[in-house]
Amino acid sequence: MSHVLARALTLSATHFVDGQLLNYDADEVYPRLKTLSSEGNCLLASDVRDFPISPDYRHLTVTELVERIELTANQMVAFANLMLEAAHAGLLEAACDDELDSDAGTWNLPGFAETHI
Numbered sequence: 663m664s665h666v667l668a669r670a671l672t673l674s675a676t677h678f679v680d681g682q683l684l685n686y687d688a689d690e691v692y693p694r695l696k697t698l699s700s701e702g703n704c705l706l707a708s709d710v711r712d713f714p715i716s717p718d719y720r721h722l723t724v725t726e727l728v729e730r731i732e733l734t735a736n737q738m739v740a741f742a743n744l745m746l747e748a749a750h751a752g753l754l755e756a757a758c759d760d761e762l763d764s765d766a767g768t769w770n771l772p773g774f775a776e777t778h779i
Contacts, residue, residue: 670736670739673735703725705723744779745775749771752775752777752778
């Protein structure tokens, strides 16, 4: 698994958790839910006792919750890739037009991306 996907899974999973993570670090939420999902398809998210699931998602099974987390994470990765490709295209265009300052710290990558979305 790529580091980008791992970060997206962590961020996505924490969206589905309500309030404080109690004894769990954010990086542990998705793996724990994935483990619970593999142990049984019928476990309801409301029955997870390790950390509170957001009320909007308690009616789902843990397997359904994991599927939503993974879908959201994959959408985040796809969006990130789109933004990187746009920034790359903008950077290449600026380089070809000889518009780049020699100080890379002044480059506005979000601005380059914005022009190529």
